[in-house]
Amino acid sequence: MTTPLLENFVAGRWQAGTGAGTPLFDPVLGDELVRVDATVLDLPEAFRFAREEGGRALRALTYAQRGALLSQMVKVLQANREAYEAISVANSGTVKADTAVDVDGGIYTLGVYAKMGSELGERHFLTDGDLARLGKDPLFQSRHVLTPTRGVALFINAFNFPSWGLWEKAAPALLSGVPVIVKPATATAWLTQRMVQDVVNAGILPAGALSVICGSSNGLMDQLQPFDVVSFTGSADTAAVIRSHPAVAQRSVRVNVEADSVNSALLLPDASAEAVDLLVKEVAREMTVKSGQKCTAIRRVFVPQGQYDAVAKAISARLAKTTVGNPRSEGVRMGSLVSRAQFNAIQAGLAQLKAHTTVLHDGTNTPLVDADPAKACIVAPTLLGTTDPDGTAIVHDVEVFGPVATLMPYRDIEHAYTLIRRGQGSLVASVYGHDAAALSAAALELADSHGRVHVISPDVAALHTGHGNVMPQSLHGGPGRAGGGEELGGARALTFYHRRSAIQASTAVLDQLA
Numbered sequence: 001m002t003t004p005l006l007e008n009f010v011a012g013r014w015q016a017g018t019g020a021g022t023p024l025f026d027p028v029l030g031d032e033l034v035r036v037d038a039t040v041l042d043l044p045e046a047f048r049f050a051r052e053e054g055g056r057a058l059r060a061l062t063y064a065q066r067g068a069l070l071s072q073m074v075k076v077l078q079a080n081r082e083a084y085e086a087i088s089v090a091n092s093g094t095v096k097a098d099t100a101v102d103v104d105g106g107i108y109t110l111g112v113y114a115k116m117g118s119e120l121g122e123r124h125f126l127t128d129g130d131l132a133r134l135g136k137d138p139l140f141q142s143r144h145v146l147t148p149t150r151g152v153a154l155f156i157n158a159f160n161f162p163s164w165g166l167w168e169k170a171a172p173a174l175l176s177g178v179p180v181i182v183k184p185a186t187a188t189a190w191l192t193q194r195m196v197q198d199v200v201n202a203g204i205l206p207a208g209a210l211s212v213i214c215g216s217s218n219g220l221m222d223q224l225q226p227f228d229v230v231s232f233t234g235s236a237d238t239a240a241v242i243r244s245h246p247a248v249a250q251r252s253v254r255v256n257v258e259a260d261s262v263n264s265a266l267l268l269p270d271a272s273a274e275a276v277d278l279l280v281k282e283v284a285r286e287m288t289v290k291s292g293q294k295c296t297a298i299r300r301v302f303v304p305q306g307q308y309d310a311v312a313k314a315i316s317a318r319l320a321k322t323t324v325g326n327p328r329s330e331g332v333r334m335g336s337l338v339s340r341a342q343f344n345a346i347q348a349g350l351a352q353l354k355a356h357t358t359v360l361h362d363g364t365n366t367p368l369v370d371a372d373p374a375k376a377c378i379v380a381p382t383l384l385g386t387t388d389p390d391g392t393a394i395v396h397d398v399e400v401f402g403p404v405a406t407l408m409p410y411r412d413i414e415h416a417y418t419l420i421r422r423g424q425g426s427l428v429a430s431v432y433g434h435d436a437a438a439l440s441a442a443a444l445e446l447a448d449s450h451g452r453v454h455v456i457s458p459d460v461a462a463l464h465t466g467h468g469n470v471m472p473q474s475l476h477g478g479p480g481r482a483g484g485g486e487e488l489g490g491a492r493a494l495t496f497y498h499r500r501s502a503i504q505a506s507t508a509v510l511d512q513l514a
């Protein structure tokens, strides 16, 4: 039986590729679900249509009007949530809570930017900073303005967040007045395609504002012109290909990269027992949420030497309680990886790490619930440890994109900082303790090498949003190895989709641009 071929939406109409298509699978049962294909799409026309038709229509609207469109999109997506849950379980192997992180997280982010639109109001451009005098006479000054770029935003996304990955980028782009073309990762493209389909069918957005291309990325980058932007999430290897493409290297297309990251959790010296518990809980949670397939997940855990054994035991005890198996089964807390390719990659990465570390907890000894280990792409949580974090370079270099973390002891706080920095720049570090002065000192020490520092103390135990949870109000992205990108962070996210210009003129002219 042939499975359905998902259509692409470009140049204002649904179009099927003419090839046989690449199949997408249920990673738990192994069944083929749907196919994707982009063969013989007219890409120049797709990009022209989005850039010209979509861009013109979006720029004619104010921020408040575009915000209102985002609000309508939120309603449509909420109304279809059940379908998204079914697709996520089938194609990504997620348990309910993990589906929520992706689906509800995406819709929530869209809602936050919708509200921002109404706050920005009935205007077509933004100002950046105050008037700046250019000389003694205040009559002639400079003002910086931000106007929406007259290009398209191409999103090349990773497999782990087919919903959130789309909306966290599309929300600020559409609010800025910039049309979006999204190319989801093939393995989990179905959910992205379905969400775009629902929004398109609801007739909310102007023609050309939102397009989806499923299947091969061939030729996409070739379409980009100087005022377009590209936002990429995925591996460092593909990021390097994108950065060296002539569109970026020669035509100055702006690029944002979110790549891999070996994130850390740090237990401060002399932390209270409550703070230790918070670390233990968060590490176990981060390892198992979405089966560890989160770019922000904790991969390295640093604790004072004297606490290494106790923390190892406590994390292992928590992991032992995690029921792993078929996400459709009642009581299963951790589901599957998204694909056989990911299963193989994680096994290979784990073998590499295991060669240099000790296994502190091995969940593979517990049978899977309601899943055939020969078919299901499920890897149980594994906690590794090394008491030689200085000599074990591999734990600071290799990101195993699954339910795997490595525990390490440090001698003193400076040693801990040195070890954390060996990650070469990460998306997020979390710090655990009870003393506000020590926590703030650690946060500042780690800030320059991390996009986000998440500080957890007993007073915010019930309030904090989670080490790996990306909130639209806070920056997402990280320096160095993490790709050097910046996404979200409230209104700051809009700047990527605008051009900043200095207008030098009389104060009378500049007053018009307030």
Ligand code: NAP
Residues within 6 Å of the ligand: 156, 157, 158, 159, 160, 161, 183, 184, 185, 186, 187, 215, 216, 217, 233, 234, 235, 236, 237, 238, 239, 241, 242, 258, 259, 260, 261, 294, 295, 399, 401, 427, 477, 482, 483
């Ligand atoms: P990947 O292989 O680099 O793929 C990412 C995207 O790039 C997919 O849509 C892929 O399409 C596309 N692609 C592949 N080759 C391309 C090329 N030559 N030109 C243009 N596009 C191309 O990465 P992945 O394995 O799917 O993702 C896992 C990685 O993403 C992990 O390392 C993780 O750390 C990182 N990640 C980072 C974040 C973050 O926010 N920082 C979030 C999630 C994941 P196909 O699927 O069709 O090959």
